[in-house]
Amino acid sequence: MSAAPDPLPAHSLWEAATPRGTALERLASVDECDVAVIGAGYTGLSAALHLCEAGLDAAVVEAAEPGWGASGRNNGQVIPTLSRPDPDDIVARHGEAGERFVAMLRDSASLLFELVRKHGIDAEAEQTGWVQPVHTPGRIRVAERRVRQWLRYGAPVELLSREEVRAMLGSDAWHGGWQNRSGGHINPLALARGLARTVLASGARIYARSPVSSFERVAERWIIRTPEGEIRARALILATNAYTGAFSTSLAPELAREVVPVLSWQMATQPLSAEARRTIIPGRQAMSDTRGELHFARYDARHRLVTGGALIAPFDAAARLKQMVGARLRRLWPQIGAVGFDYVWNGAIGMTSDYLPRIHRLGPDAYAWVGCNGRAVALSIALGRELAKAVAGTRAQELALPFTAPAPLPAHGLLRQLAPLMLAVYRHRDRREL
Numbered sequence: 001m002s003a004a005p006d007p008l009p010a011h012s013l014w015e016a017a018t019p020r021g022t023a024l025e026r027l028a029s030v031d032e033c034d035v036a037v038i039g040a041g042y043t044g045l046s047a048a049l050h051l052c053e054a055g056l057d058a059a060v061v062e063a064a065e066p067g068w069g070a071s072g073r074n075n076g077q078v079i080p081t082l083s084r085p086d087p088d089d090i091v092a093r094h095g096e097a098g099e100r101f102v103a104m105l106r107d108s109a110s111l112l113f114e115l116v117r118k119h120g121i122d123a124e125a126e127q128t129g130w131v132q133p134v135h136t137p138g139r140i141r142v143a144e145r146r147v148r149q150w151l152r153y154g155a156p157v158e159l160l161s162r163e164e165v166r167a168m169l170g171s172d173a174w175h176g177g178w179q180n181r182s183g184g185h186i187n188p189l190a191l192a193r194g195l196a197r198t199v200l201a202s203g204a205r206i207y208a209r210s211p212v213s214s215f216e217r218v219a220e221r222w223i224i225r226t227p228e229g230e231i232r233a234r235a236l237i238l239a240t241n242a243y244t245g246a247f248s249t250s251l252a253p254e255l256a257r258e259v260v261p262v263l264s265w266q267m268a269t270q271p272l273s274a275e276a277r278r279t280i281i282p283g284r285q286a287m288s289d290t291r292g293e294l295h296f297a298r299y300d301a302r303h304r305l306v307t308g309g310a311l312i313a314p315f316d317a318a319a320r321l322k323q324m325v326g327a328r329l330r331r332l333w334p335q336i337g338a339v340g341f342d343y344v345w346n347g348a349i350g351m352t353s354d355y356l357p358r359i360h361r362l363g364p365d366a367y368a369w370v371g372c373n374g375r376a377v378a379l380s381i382a383l384g385r386e387l388a389k390a391v392a393g394t395r396a397q398e399l400a401l402p403f404t405a406p407a408p409l410p411a412h413g414l415l416r417q418l419a420p421l422m423l424a425v426y427r428h429r430d431r432r433e434l
Helices: 013-017 042-053 087-106 108-119 137-152 162-169 188-201 317-332 376-392 412-431
Strands: 030-038 058-061 130-133 157-160 177-180 205-207 214-218 221-225 230-238 260-269 286-288 296-299 305-309 341-351 358-363 366-370
Touching: 013 188, 013 341, 030 042, 030 205, 030 221, 042 058, 042 188, 042 230, 042 376, 058 230, 087 108, 087 137, 087 376, 108 188, 108 376, 130 162, 137 157, 137 177, 157 162, 188 205, 230 358, 230 376, 260 317, 260 412, 305 317, 317 341, 366 376
Parallel strands: 030 058, 030 230, 058 205, 130 286, 230 366
Antiparallel strands: 130 177, 157 177, 214 221, 221 230, 260 305, 260 341, 286 296, 296 305, 358 366
């Protein structure tokens, strides 16, 4: 029921640029702890770190290595919003818990950057802000709505005119937009590996290459089983998101069927010249626009433009993406000149039907969440802290966790196969004016 993990792709920029992580042992015996954490991505590592700070004994068990999943494969944009739902949507759905969640989301990017600074994690962190330009004139109403709502919650946001976006991004392709100054970008794999080292230094254990096959409640303890060992804990945090069903179909089948894992392709250009960088995103902000077929970009520490694309069919993916995204970059920034790509890689993101995350109580002192919808970097760090509070005994009325019951998607297997076809729908919507 479990599969051996593949290594991180050698053609990933982050794998090429990031020092190797700490050598970790498999779980090959019985471990006793206060809290067991399944998954060593951002959520699991953040939870373990905050548990240690609260004086609790934590053990993390990971099917592959820290950062192997989406935490080490994403674009590295630190965005303190969800992809589609705005604050009013979240509050309308979840009431007071939704208000607390919105406040947590508002502060999520700052929490990440503060954590990096506090623990001296070398994650190439740049808190330069995040910009969302609008790709048609009518979509300026989207930016106006988001700025209006986020200002009510005290977020550092502002509306941008077409001229301001042109100066900020160096392109005439967009029609205005908005920015959140607390956002930015990081090397995602360096963040994951740095968090793992910090968690170990704080006193927790991390077991690697130990896929969990099941967990159950026995005599007021949670029993977490792997092929070679088990963990017995008072409390449990499940933090596997889009990879919940990747190694074992018996781990949490209801949660695995709540999300549709979709491949997200990332790409890194050759380093841009100093001349090009003077006009192409000169302030080094993270940028992702209002398209469903997202146009996005940010710089890495070596002045590569890190971007990406999407495909309906994955055949000959790297070559097709280089041609398609190269042409896109030349349209957006004619001054870029010839575009060469040194790296193309992918990872899975967990999509939900309404673009909202799912946060669950699994039983006494047991919690989980799935459904990042492409916005997990800042959100995962914040949710890890909040889940740690939950198992430490914070009252539900004080948590920024809007709980729901698991709701598996009907015909989940068929939806997984059909999901790439949504790209055609997104392209059609993108061509329409509001």
